[in-house]
Amino acid sequence: MKALLQRVTKASVSVGGQTVGHIGPGLVVLLGVAHGDTEKDAAYLAEKTVGLRIFSDNEGKFNLSALDIKGELLVISQFTLLADTRKGRRPSFTDAAAPDRAKALYEYYVKLTINSGLKVETGRFQEHMLVEIHNDGPVTVMLDSREKFTS
Numbered sequence: 001m002k003a004l005l006q007r008v009t010k011a012s013v014s015v016g017g018q019t020v021g022h023i024g025p026g027l028v029v030l031l032g033v034a035h036g037d038t039e040k041d042a043a044y045l046a047e048k049t050v051g052l053r054i055f056s057d058n059e060g061k062f063n064l065s066a067l068d069i070k071g072e073l074l075v076i077s078q079f080t081l082l083a084d085t086r087k088g089r090r091p092s093f094t095d096a097a098a099p100d101r102a103k104a105l106y107e108y109y110v111k112l113t114i115n116s117g118l119k120v121e122t123g124r125f126q127e128h129m130l131v132e133i134h135n136d137g138p139v140t141v142m143l144d145s146r147e148k149f150t151s
Contacts, residue, residue, distance in 0.1 A: 003049060027074070082095040
């Protein structure tokens with residue numbers, strides 16, 4: 001499971017011209033679920049997402065987490081994070097989990113982040129979305145649950 005975190009001053013997501021989620025300062029999380037991912041992967045990424053210190057303190061150092069600043073999260077499902085571009089010019093998405101499994105793990109991840117006490121908004125699973133991101137910094141960090149198990 002992969003989560004691309006983008007620190008933002010604000011962000012929103014629209015479907016069919018209607019805003020379905022919006023946040024103030026916090027993180028946009030683009031979440032991709034791979035074949036073989038489990039609830040353990042979702043739990044690891046949810047904990048890492050809310051606790052990762054990528055917000056600046058008064059000295060400008062990355063010492064604060066989303067929990068520390070009471071940041072907001074906008075979680076968007078994005079299977080394209082699992083793109084395999086090694087061959088040809090068209091990406092392959094065979095590493096992405098089947099939609100039913102991906103949706104279940106996406107929803108579990110969202111539930112865990114909500115349980116952290118932060119405001120969490122979402123896009124709509126398997127919908128064409130327009131995401132407006134005001135990246136702060138810019139700060140963008142990739143998390144991969146499989147890296148936890150190899151170190």
